[in-house]
Amino acid sequence: MTGLVRSVRFAITTLVGPWAVFAALAFEITLMLQRDAVYLGEAMFTLRWMALAFLYLGPVIAGVAATDAARLMRPGQAELALARRRRRLTWALAWCVLPIVACHVGVFFVAVAIGGDFAPRGGWGRILLALLAQGLAIAWFGCLGSCVGRFLPPLVAGLAAAAIGFGLMLGLNSDGLGTGLFEPLVDSGASLSQIGLLFAIPALLIRISLLAVTGALLLLAPARWDGRLALPGLLGWVLGVAAFSLVVGAALLVPGDKDFVWVGANPDVCEEIGGIEFCYFHEHERGVEPWREQISHLVVSLETNGYGAVLPTRVLEWGRVANQEAVPRQVTIGSIEPGQPPDVATIASWLVYPEWCPQLLEVPSDNFMIDARLMSSSVEALMNGAEETEYFLDGSSITYPLPVEDIEAMYQRWLVCDLD
Amino acid sequence: MASSGFRAEGFVVGYGSGFRVGPITATFPVGVTCLVGANGAGKSTLFRGLAGLQKPKAGSLTWTDGQAGTVGLLPQEPSLPARARCADLLAHVAWLQGVPRSARADAVSSALEAVGLVDRAGQRIGTLSGGMRRRLAIAQAMVHSPGLLLLDEPTVGLDPKQRTGLRELIGQIGQDRVVLVSTHLLEDVRRIAQNVIVLAEGRVTFAGAAAELASRADQAADPADGFDAVVADLMETGEPA
Numbered sequence: 001m002t003g004l005v006r007s008v009r010f011a012i013t014t015l016v017g018p019w020a021v022f023a024a025l026a027f028e029i030t031l032m033l034q035r036d037a038v039y040l041g042e043a044m045f046t047l048r049w050m051a052l053a054f055l056y057l058g059p060v061i062a063g064v065a066a067t068d069a070a071r072l073m074r075p076g077q078a079e080l081a082l083a084r085r086r087r088r089l090t091w092a093l094a095w096c097v098l099p100i101v102a103c104h105v106g107v108f109f110v111a112v113a114i115g116g117d118f119a120p121r122g123g124w125g126r127i128l129l130a131l132l133a134q135g136l137a138i139a140w141f142g143c144l145g146s147c148v149g150r151f152l153p154p155l156v157a158g159l160a161a162a163a164i165g166f167g168l169m170l171g172l173n174s175d176g177l178g179t180g181l182f183e184p185l186v187d188s189g190a191s192l193s194q195i196g197l198l199f200a201i202p203a204l205l206i207r208i209s210l211l212a213v214t215g216a217l218l219l220l221a222p223a224r225w226d227g228r229l230a231l232p233g234l235l236g237w238v239l240g241v242a243a244f245s246l247v248v249g250a251a252l253l254v255p256g257d258k259d260f261v262w263v264g265a266n267p268d269v270c271e272e273i274g275g276i277e278f279c280y281f282h283e284h285e286r287g288v289e290p291w292r293e294q295i296s297h298l299v300v301s302l303e304t305n306g307y308g309a310v311l312p313t314r315v316l317e318w319g320r321v322a323n324q325e326a327v328p329r330q331v332t333i334g335s336i337e338p339g340q341p342p343d344v345a346t347i348a349s350w351l352v353y354p355e356w357c358p359q360l361l362e363v364p365s366d367n368f369m370i371d372a373r374l375m376s377s378s379v380e381a382l383m384n385g386a387e388e389t390e391y392f393l394d395g396s397s398i399t400y401p402l403p404v405e406d407i408e409a410m411y412q413r414w415l416v417c418d419l420d
Numbered sequence: 421m422a423s424s425g426f427r428a429e430g431f432v433v434g435y436g437s438g439f440r441v442g443p444i445t446a447t448f449p450v451g452v453t454c455l456v457g458a459n460g461a462g463k464s465t466l467f468r469g470l471a472g473l474q475k476p477k478a479g480s481l482t483w484t485d486g487q488a489g490t491v492g493l494l495p496q497e498p499s500l501p502a503r504a505r506c507a508d509l510l511a512h513v514a515w516l517q518g519v520p521r522s523a524r525a526d527a528v529s530s531a532l533e534a535v536g537l538v539d540r541a542g543q544r545i546g547t548l549s550g551g552m553r554r555r556l557a558i559a560q561a562m563v564h565s566p567g568l569l570l571l572d573e574p575t576v577g578l579d580p581k582q583r584t585g586l587r588e589l590i591g592q593i594g595q596d597r598v599v600l601v602s603t604h605l606l607e608d609v610r611r612i613a614q615n616v617i618v619l620a621e622g623r624v625t626f627a628g629a630a631a632e633l634a635s636r637a638d639q640a641a642d643p644a645d646g647f648d649a650v651v652a653d654l655m656e657t658g659e660p661a
Binding site: 010 | 473505511
């Protein structure tokens with residue numbers, strides 16, 4: 001029998017920690033299957049999407065690590081735990097944290113492989129640094145639990161560490177009270193495409209250093225054992241307070257708006273659909289097909305009914321664009337995600353909206369709002385293939401679609417940005 | 421394993437400014453030394469000090485051959501993981517105690533052999549009898565071949581037969597190392613001690629050969645229970661009867 005098999009068998013029969021990896025895996029897989037895996041194709045988005053799990057993952061890790069540490073500090077076990085410079089506490093912590101880190105990293109690379117983003121924008125360096133920060137965050141929650149667990153009974157320790165972990169995630173991340181502050185433990189994640197942004201290396205290095213230093217302080221907090229109880233002692237208190245102060249201090253003192261570098265990016269794949277140039281980001285190829293169909297449907301619907309004059313010439317996917325000029329008949333649609341595109345009404349309003357007009361950077365006039373409603377409702381009616389339908393707007397009777405002459409006249413005014 | 425004894429010189433251990441044990445100045449030779457005292461006399465506190473789990477307030481411990489020896493400890497209430505297998509536990513403790521990887525398998529085998537549990541190596545700890553569990557706990561205390569083995573109340577909670585077997589085992593283990601047995605059972609002292617230290621309220625009231633106590637007992641009014649009476653008096657008053 002090899003020593004490794006013996007070690008693994010001993011760990012899984014005596015600790016709770018190694019089993020936490022299954023909870024972590026369940027969390028992560030559940031998260032990764034949400035919203036048709038919208039993050040696929042973008043390594044950075046994938047990593048930030050995975051950060052969303054930490055609100056629950058962190059407290060679970062802290063709670064489990066605390067339970068194991070507390071069990072090892074019971075009389076009859078503490079003698080071993082305290083032997084050889086607390087090697088046993090570190091051992092228990094490692095068995096909790098390392099499988100979860102391996103699971104987290106594994107899930108990330110599997111997602112990247114499925115998404116096919118093998119050459120992420122900005123290179124692998126920033127991505128791997130951010131992944132290291134997330135791995136350290138997992139370890140940090142383990143250190144928190146291990147520290148709390150030394151001084152409390154197992155059940156109380158598990159609950160207390162989980163509560164502290166949850167409180168810190170809520171309080172120090174932008175989903176909670178600390179909105180706008182630097183997030184010292186883990187960035188709070190993203191649910192939108194990250195194209196045009198890069199991880200800022202200084203912020204990552206600060207987070208990595210902070211996690212490493214404060215995690216070590218929590219791990220080093222010594223227990224003074226009197227035979228029945230383990231007590232923190234003066235040094236334990238000093239180390240614990242120092243770790244807490246550093247984390248909270250970083251949240252308050254480090255600028256919170258420097259986590260990312262805005263580099264911008266323009267859609268980089270273009271194709272022609274019925275005379276319209278349609279451009280999108282290559283990372284989003286997986287979700288493009290329904291949009292092609294909608295744009296094609298728009299062209300056919302408008303041209304068949306004689307409304308082709310209001311068709312755009314260029315349709316761009318939304319992004320953090322760099323140096324893009326406002327050009328008449330060039331419109332922007334939303335970020336392309338897998339699954340169904342937005343409904344016809346939304347698409348109709350995007351595809352005829354005169355976004356090239358500078359007035360629309362501010363609140364538009366009431367007249368324009370009414371015209372825009374008439375225009376988009378007409379396009380929507382055409383796309384839906386509906387018969388003429390009568391509506392009432394501000395007490396007046398309106399029939400959609402408006403006559404082609406009215407629509408064309410309105411659009412001609414929009415082309416020269418006469419919106420009033 | 422250090423085959424020498426060790427010496428405590430003005431050794432004091434205690435909590436804050438409250439209860440203290442010592443100062444103790446004594447030599448612990450190879451063999452079995454019983455540390456006797458009533459409940460609360462400070463035996464476990466002294467053990468924690470000797471095991472290095474608690475910093476001494478004063479004094480020092482030195483090995484008589486000048487080498488640095490290691491210590492093994494059987495806690496008063498050893499808590500062994502019921503679902504683990506015997507050999508796995510010992511391998512884990514050997515790793516904890518710094519036994520090199522290449523020597524670990526041999527260390528586990530030797531410890532199991534020493535406590536007579538070789539045929540139970542692959543058995544789950546929860547399925548062992550109370551006596552076997554106590555022997556396994558002793559094995560984990562000596563798997564790294566410590567020069568000093570501290571056994572805190574090793575016979576408490578065992579039935580008479582198990583107790584007898586364990587005493588024999590302790591006697592064998594004490595043949596080549598210092599074994600310090602904390603006990604409040606005078607029968608243990610009579611059967612296995614070569615040397616005795618008596619504690620009363622943290623003070624040493626006797627430190628010497630067991631034969632000396634036996635000699636005092638022979639001179640007592642009732643030799644039938646003389647040994648117990650002599651030790652009991654030392655435990656309570658610090659003065660022999």
